Amino acid sequence: MRLYFENPVGRLLEHPDGYALVQYAPGVRDLPTFQAFLTHTSQLLRRHGWHKMLADQRQMAPFTDEERNWIREFWLARSEDEGYELFGAILIPSDVFAQLSLNLVMSDSQQSALTYRMFDNEPDAVAWLQQQG
Template sequence: MNKLVYPYQKSLYFHNSLANIIEHPGRYVQVEWQPTPMFSVSLREVHEQLLQLLKESQLSKVLSDNQMMPAIMPHDQDWLATDWAPRAVQESGYRYCAIINSHDVYNRLATTDLVHRVRGSVALRVSHFQDYDSAARWLLSSTMV
């Protein structure tokens, strides 16, 4: 997909009705979730495109801005925990995820549950934040021990 250049060296890699995936070259990938109904096909499309960008760019860090993200359905949580996250860690070297918490309480509950499930099975460090600047600072200062 052709990249559209954002200000400050950001590039829009992919977008659909559910999210924008933005590359910060040499730094991290940002996912901006939109306040739109959550459909499995759209969620999975976003994550497969995210995985593709992680592989292409050789980046290991993701900033997921979940502020406007709706709740994730249980079957999609299962897919993320048992299929997508293990593949992303194994195939692309995905290692860090900074999550800006959602305003939707059901999304926060689902995300917390998902993070607990993933932590036990893959080498992925996840932290939750209330704002973009804190999340970005954590990502940029993170290195695997």
């Protein structure tokens, strides 16, 4: 795997099987750094023509309301507007509050171009991703 981008929010890796591996770091995030992280995620996907990502959120802190709103109103909305279909396998955060915030984000994404599934382990998540378009 090749490192594509890294900042305090996490690391983006190019997986040789044709998907982005999005690894969230633990700790508090600020909105501009979070926005940069997801913007680079979009750029990585589009650069390769990929439509799949594995989001490892196991160590992630809960999404803030600002982050949730930005994901819904900009990041997912942009993909929807462009007709860019995404498949996301999500490794569930260990923190209960992060799980709750993830559920809110996923509920917000119901009308978007994102098709997702949540998993407790990486092998199951990867197997699901490989079955997608």
